[in-house]
Structures are given as C-alpha cells and as structure tokens.
Amino acid sequence: MAEQAAAPAPDPFSRETPRGTVTGLISALAAKDYTRAAHYFHLSAEEDEAQLADQGAIWATQLQAALDQQGTLLPFGALSNEAIGRLDDGLPGDTEEVGRLGGEENLPILLTRTDSPAGSEVWGISQETVEALEAASSAATDPAEPEGGESAEVAGAPLLDWALLLGIAAGSFLLYWLISAGLLAFMRRLVADREKSAIYRFTQAALPPLSLFLAVVTFHLWTGSIEASIVARQTLLRYIGIVGWVALAWFGLRLVDAVARVTTARMERQQRRQAVSVVLLLRRAAKILLAVIAMVAILDTLGFDVTTGLAALGIGGIALAFGAQKAVENFIGSLNVVADRPAQVGDFCRAGDIVGTVEDIGMRSTRIRTLERTLVTIPNGDFSSREIENFAKRDRFLFNPTIGVEYGISAAELRRAVEIIEQILRDHEAVDNDGLRARFAHFGESSLDIEIWSYIIVADYAESRLIRQELLLAIFERLEEAGLAIAFPTRTVHLVTESD
Template identity: 55%
Template sequence: MPNRALIERLELALVVLALAVACALTSTAAAQTESPAEATATPAPATDPLGRETPRGTVTGLLNALGRQDYAGASAYFENVDPDKFREQDAQLARALKASLDGGGELLSYLLLSNDPLGKRDDQLPPDQERVGALGDDEQTPILLVRSDAMDTPPVWRVSQETLDHLTIAPADEQPASDQGVQVAGAPLPDWLKLLGAAGGSFLFYWLATAGVLWLVRRAFAEAQSKFVLNFIEAALPPASLLLAVITFQFWTQGIEASIVARQAILRYIGIAGWIALAWFALRLIDAVARTASNRMERTARRQGASLVVLIRRTCKIAAVALALLAIFDTLGFDVTTGVAALGVGGLALALGAQKTVENLVGCITVIADRPVEVGDYCRVGDTLGTVTDIGIRSTKLRTTERTHVTIPNSDFASERIENYSRRDRFLFNPRIGLTYDTDAAGMREALRLVRKVVDDNERVFEEDARVRFVDLGASSLNIEIYAYIAAPTYPDSLEVREELLLAIMDELERGGFSFAFPTQTIHLHNAPGAAGQPDTARA
C-alpha cells in the first residue's frame, strides 16, 4: 500500500534522526575524554574541583561526602570554610547538619534542584541565594545556599552561615545515629528497608485499587454503545496508579526520621519511575485516542484519515518516549544539553531534506481537516475535471472523464481552486425556448401560462426560486427563459428531471398550437431594369 510505504519511510527517517543524536552524544563524550596531547592550545575555563558551580552540584557533592562519613570533606561545602585548612569544628558542623537532616529535615529532590549556575530566578530570593531544603528543627529552618567567589575558580554555591548558625553541635565523641549499625551505600540498612518497603507498599496499594476500579468500570460499561470512556479509563488507570504511588511516596518521605542519604537516593531514582509512568500514560492515551479516531473514520469510509491517524500516532509516541528518555538521562546525571542541541540540528536537517514530503503531509492534513472533497466526489481542480478516487498522505488521485488517472501532490492540491460538483444541494434548470414570430401577444401570454404550469406542477422544482419570463425578441424567435432549481441528489438524477420537464413543456406547447422557431432568413431579390417575366422577390 502506498500510504503504508510512506509511513515506513517517515519512521525510518525518525530512526535515522535518533541515531544522529546518539552519534552526536557519543562524539561529545569522546571529545570530553580527549587526551591533553590532542587538545587545542586554548586553555579550558576554570572549574570548581568539588562541582559547586550549581545548586544541584553542591547538594549532590555534600550528600556524597556525608554518605562516606567524610565530614571534613562535607565542610568544604559550607560558607566561610577554607577546604585547605581543616578544623575539627567544621567537621562537627557537618555531623550536626547530617543529624538534623536525618531527624526530620528535607532536601529538594534531584530534579527540583537548579542546574543553572545562576540558580532559580523566580523564587523571590536575592539572586545570590537559593533555598534547597529545611532543617529538622521545630522551626523548619530553611537551608540556604549562597553564591560567592572562590579563589582560582568560578563562583560557587555553599551552605550559608545563616543556616549553619541554627545547628546544634553534639559532643565530639557522639556519633550521629545514622553512622551506627550496618551501613549500605552510606545509610543504615534498616532505613533502606523501611523506605523500600514503603515504596513497594505504595505501589501494591495503588495496583490493587486500580484492578478493583477497572473491574467495576468494565461491568458498568459492558453494554454501553460508546466505548470511548471505557477505552480512556482502561488506558489511563494503570499508569496513573504508578504515578500516584510515586507522588504518595514523595509526600510520605518529607520530614520522616530516616537517613537523608537513603531518602535522597530513593527519591532521585524513584523519579525515574515517575517519568516512566508519565510516558506510559502518554503512550496509552495516544493509543486510545487514535483507536477511537480510526474507528470513527472507518465507519464514515474516510480511509485517508485513518492512514494519517496512524502516522500521527506513531510520531507522538516517538516524541513522548524521547522526552521521557531525556528526563531519565538528566536524572541519572548525564548532560542532555548537547543531545537536545543535536536533536534540534538533526530536526532542521531532516526538515530541509524532506521539505517536499513535509509540504505534502501538511497539505494532506489541510485537505482532511478542511474536507473540500472526499473520495467519490466529482470535482474540478484547476484545469482537471474528474472523480476523486483516493486522498493519500503524499498525493490525491482523480479519475477523469477520459478514464485517465491524474495524481496531484497534496501541497499543490491544497493551494488550487477546487470546485466540488458533488456537494450541490440543487441543480440549475435554465433553458431558453424560442417560438416563431407568427405568435401574437395573446399567444405569448398563453404560452407563458402553459410553461409556468409545467414548472409549478413538478414536485422536484423549488417554487420559491422558479420563474418563467418572456425575455427578448431574438433574431429569429420570441424567447422565453426558465430559471429554476431542481432537487436531485446526484447529477444523473438532475438530468432525468430536466428531461421530464423539457418533454412536458414540448407536449403543452404543441397541444396549444405553438411552433418552435429555428434560425431562418428572408432574402429580397429585386429585378434589374428591363428584365421582364422575373419575380420581384424570392424567399428562402
């Protein structure tokens, strides 16, 4: 099938674009690992060795240090602390911060932390401050980062002195509770089990609730004529249950007493489950809407629309998956900026290379949406007259009266002047009847009465527009014009009514003794002087 072949070509183009993006990402990664000998002579811009250029980098580095129980290294993320000059008091501040966070404090999840060196600009805070969480004290003191300059590095974000002043330093020989017992990835094993059990319980609860709701919905809509609501609910509930479980778990973990390292790690990666749920929801919703639209178009014999729905469905699904993958890679810590840039360049290249295909696709969408013609319509497109046999994704085909097949690209078809003869609600009946000149005025009045009677008595003639008039004195006839509209579903039916009317008019005029005129000429011949015995005139 031509439409299926074109769809497959477009899908192949999308796959090629995805491969181009992957190659761009690979080449970028290779460039980042380039050896010094291969690097250019231009010096690279200075970077902070601790990754504190952004609020996200500062919080991530701080959590990694706390998870390793490297409190001296964690203090390097504090304001007014020199990383090169270790002080036991700074390490004690780091322990106090961890204890406060473990005791009910909270940090923003990984995705909510700004990855912009300038931080968030719409948080109603000064430009050099960023709120990233709250301490576990009774006042829920905000944890603020401040942006300041550091020696030989770009501006960095560090925990503000204002936040540190609210911490209570424990005795030096007292370890935080989260540092005791069996440690797994920087957090106590019981905390991991508690958080993972809560996540699993949330998923199980919503899964059972979804199964029960689907059972009730199927029973309620079993006899329904329209299946759209049922299709939508069946498509939305499973991914919605996963998304609700993620949201519920995120709210539950705010402020609970558990290791901040374990909480942030699970919240970070459970965000991947949230993106999967959103992509799953989008894919199932796209399928449900496309299935409903395709069924409706098939019921109305709009095959060309069904083919377009298939293409749009696959394109939307590819876009949904691509967006979810970008979000997941961003959650995992990959730099997706280069990939997005490559995607934009690849999309531009694809659009330029497939310009005519895109134009025809847009033309197809225009024709289907505007519906100037449908398959089976008799129409005139520009100078071409014929019956529409197919409206495809690339072109529209017409069968002419000479039985030839004309293919018109949709980009040209949509811009042409289209005259659709099949959409007429009535057909014009506008003949002229010529009577001979031996008809006098009284005879013309009688002829008009007879013709009007024929027109008025026919049930398929619209009375409000019908008129019969003596319009002019022609060169060889007295002309009567009929102007009326015929009610007929198709052109052949209108010819049948037209024939019926003309025959009835002829019968009435012949019974009334009237004659139809035809072109005649009267020639007068004059005798030459002296010619005798010749007639003066002759008529031909």
C-alpha cells in the first residue's frame, strides 16, 4: 500500500491580524523554515509554487539579515491584534507599519491586507518593503547552506545573542534592585516609627516590583539599538511582556496590602471594627481582580484567544449575580452601614421595632443585644433600609415633666410656684439655659399643671437619669418649703337627696 503524504501541520499563528503575521514569520525564521516564511509575503501568482517559495525564502533571509543588523520590529504588545489593524497611524486602512529596516534610510516595514486563496483577508509583507529589501541587498544568500564559522545556535538564534540579551535584562533588574535597596535603607534611617509611617509602607511595597518593571522598560529601550538576532530579540520581547504584567500585578498586590494595613490600623485605633471587616473584604476582591487581569493579559501574550473566555465569564457572572442576589444586597447594605455609620458597635439604638445594643456589624448581618438579653441578627440589606434611631448619639436629654400643684391656692402662690421651679432649673449647672422655661399650662382635673421645658446637657443616659432625679427632688423640696403641695388625683362627690 502506497504511503500517503503527511499533511502539513496547521499554522498556529493567524495571519488575519498584524500580530499573528509578525509572530508567525518570526516563528518560521527561528525554525529556519524559509518555505513557510515565504507565505508571509504577498507573492505574485504568475509563477509556480516552487518558484514562489524560492523567491519568498530569499526575501525572508534578506529581511532577517536586515533586522539582525540595525532593523527593529515593534514589541509584541504594540502590534495590533485586530483584523483591521490600527486606524490611527495615518496609513491607509489596508496598510500597517510593524517595524523599521534600519540603515541610513530607516525605511518602514509595512504589511498590507489582501485576499488569501481561501477567500479570507490576510496580512503579509508589502511589495514596497520587498523592493526596499532587493535594493539593499545585491545578492541573496542560500538559506540551506549556513556560513562557516557560525557560533552555536539555540532556538534559531546564536547562543551569544541570547546570552547578551539575557545579560542586559538581568543587569537592568540588578541595577534597579540595588537602587531601591539603597533608597529603603536611607528611609529607614530617616523614619523613626516605620510601622506608623504610610510613606515608608507604600515605598517599601512599591520599590521591588517597580524595579522589575523598570528593568522590563529598559530592556525594551536597549534591544532596539543592539545588533543581535531578530529571532532572539523578538522572542524575548514577547515573553518579557509577561514579566512586565507580572511586575504590574505584583506592584498592585503589594500596594493593596499596604493600603489595607494602614487603613486597618487607623480603623482599629478608632474602634471601628465593622470598617476593618469591610477593608479586608475589599482587599481580597481587589487582589482577585488584579490576578484575573494579569492572567488574561498573560494568556493574550501567549497567543490564546481570551475573547471567548471573557464572554463566558460575563455570562457566568450574570448567572452568579442572579443566584447570589441576596448576598450582593447584604454586601451593599454593609457598605452603606459603614459609609453612613447610623450605628456602631456598642451603640444603644432602635432599628424598626427592635431596641438594644449593637454587638457586631459583619459583612452579612448586624447583631443587636435586646433589653431582654436576646440576640437579634438582622441582614445588612434589611438593617440599612430601616429607620435607625441611635440613642448613643444624643448630646443632651429632654427634661419635660409636668408638675401639678393643689387647687385652693391663690394666683400669687401659683405664680410663686412657677418662679421657684424656673429658678431651680437656672441654678443647675447641667441644665441648658437656652430656651429654658416653666409655664402654667392648664387647669387639670385634679391639679394646676405647670409644664417644664429644658435640656440636660450630658451625653450619658445613666447620668441624665441621676440629674433628672436631682431636679425633681429639688422642686419637691422647694415647693414643700413654700407651703405648696404636689397634687394627687382627687374627686369630690356631692350627694343630693330628693325629698318626697
């Protein structure tokens, strides 16, 4: 049975975007598969397949030689991953600039979008760039015959080039790390209490990941001016982007931890335990969000299509939101309680028909110890929507009793009773004189009623009850000394006998 020809392996790099075209071309050059590299050029269809592959191979080697000397390609993250390319670069819609050939003229490397044999639109090296390559090189080198004396190669690039580029990356990070370590040592000498210094905390959290990120930026800037294999440069530039995302995520995580520690310490000093629990939850949520963003960016850098995954996450998030509606409602209620602070732990308050002392405000519910010593748990979504009367927030207590004196006294004695009561109030240091009054209000069924209106200017409930008692006893004693008795309910019954 005749052996069937093996089908060519599918190209993992889509030519439908400029990023896929550049990445696929670099992959082909690294594998020295110049026949595959030829398909990333827009070749004329007038020649047969073998001639097209040979010509494309020549252009591919010329492009690689130009890029190895002084040419540059845009970093992986700067290449457009959209089928239409970039529309804000001032070029025609079917043209995309992806690098420079270098040399004196420093001509651009352009991609153009045309129809593929399969009918889809693909990107390839433009005819203008091909003509620039032919003008810059008078003779093509046969890719199948390597030049003598070449150094050992790893992954399609000389080993010395890999060592040079990796050395630049490691040296950049070491330099910035030493600078950050020296800066931290200098700050430790200046800051006396490092635990309470927010500036030191933030600087300590930011410098290590910032050193790594600056090293990535430095590597991006230096590699464009170094004569090294474009395969090694572009491969490292692609994967150094992953290191950059890791550095940003590391920076964000450490910054979130530093902010959370400073905020938590401040809340604990203010005895705001419910705010501490909210800060801890927000810290976890922020760290998860940073980790997800970094993971999506890394997967995108590795070439995975994250659009479908993000759409699935969006649908799953909607379903989860519907399923966890009550939990989300209670979480929002917790944020409202912490932001508005209608009641705090230890406050005596009334929430709806529940009266008691707040013992704990958690992320899901609030617990209140009632006067009967029972513990009531109220979901925060419900608690935040109730009318909350906080007795602990009172700055003064209303003193508004009605004093009734007996009938049978004269008008002068009644006026004297009013003056005595008002003077007692004015003489007491815990009674606010602003708006204070004692007035004869009305004729009661069993007494002549004197109404008192004043405020006891203390915040503690127990102390206010003690002052209230002192005032009532003083009123009773002074009225008694003046011969004015406090009335009590009495009723006089007149019996009339009818004669025959």
